[in-house]
Amino acid sequence: MTDLKDPHEELTKGDFSGVENPFDLFSEWLEDARASEPNDPNALSLATVDPEGLPNVRMVLLKGFDERGFTFYTNLESAKGRELLSSGKAAMCFHWKSLRRQVRIRGAILQVSGEEADAYYQSRPRGSRIGAWASKQSRPLESRFALEKEVARYTAKFGISDIPRPDHWSGLRLEPASIEFWHDRPFRLHDRLQFNRSSSDQPWSKERLYP
Template sequence: MSSGTEEATADDIFAGGDPLALFAGWMAEAEKSELNDPTAMALATVDRDGLPDVRMVLLKGVDERGFVFYTNLESAKGEELAATPKAALCFHWKSLRRQIRVRGAVVPVSEEEADAYFATRAKDSQIGAWASKQSRPLESRFALEKEVAKYAAKYALKKVDRPPYWSGFRIVPLQIEFWRDRPFRLHDRLVFKRAAEGQPWRTERLFP
């Protein structure tokens, strides 16, 4: 195992010792090449019975603190993260033949962050956040449309407030693995690890 700078110089695609800077570079390339949702990521959680659960969500922000997404806090993933605040992410960009995996602890975003992001959403999406009781049984599509109509009327002439049960989570990474496809399945894998937030990153290459 070595420092990120020493290890990454073996290949320009892994250049630099900062995994978040490397992520930003790969994401910029994906935004140019992926046809749909380059920010889509698989989010893995664990339920109260210890069973894994996974679904696709959209990355809405990333910086030195971690990776942010937003959801209904009363949804399955919201309740699972409240009970077990740990998660894993996986980005896969088929056009680039690259993948990034992230593992770490989960913390709520601040009220100010949630308000600021909610304000940028399209009004129909804001109304949808009020109308949908995410992950709970729905008797019919018509029942959902009735809820949408109710909140559309309520907020027809005014700003849509953020629902108290709608906010975001930040995955604070402790491990980030970069993978790229190579011929004959001899893929490149470089993993960054740290003991805790704020600690230095260490790198390790893995067999494919």
């Protein structure tokens, strides 16, 4: 006979007791998401603010994280690239529907080293590397054909040779000042645990929040 378990009970086991390092907990949750999410468990919404103070948000993919922060890559001349470099701040939100979990992160934006950006760029498919040259991201495009022409032009330019990383394409790292973990509970009495620190060289403090 099949052992029937309440999936909600399984997903909400644990009460954050003993959690001291937010990166350790994030790593555990991301691994759970990789096992349960049907697509892109590393997808996140990235929030920025334009020069007029109007917020902007879009989905991007997390490409790495460690104690320094959460890294993604982009065209620095795109709308998000310009907004991130201008304000130097951003917010992220991961939502894993299959797990009924969410992580919100806020902090400063720093550009990764050239060596780190080069290493990731070379790991991308060749077509994606050509696309980084061909796309003037976020700027007006007269037609799809115009984009295809640029792709063809750079494909011919590089041929079978190595494709260098464009100067306008790099990685950005969100150095967190705040990380909040949210876990669904019955009757909307959710678990929320927030970590805060005043700077990257200071220890984390933590507190529970009302749902």
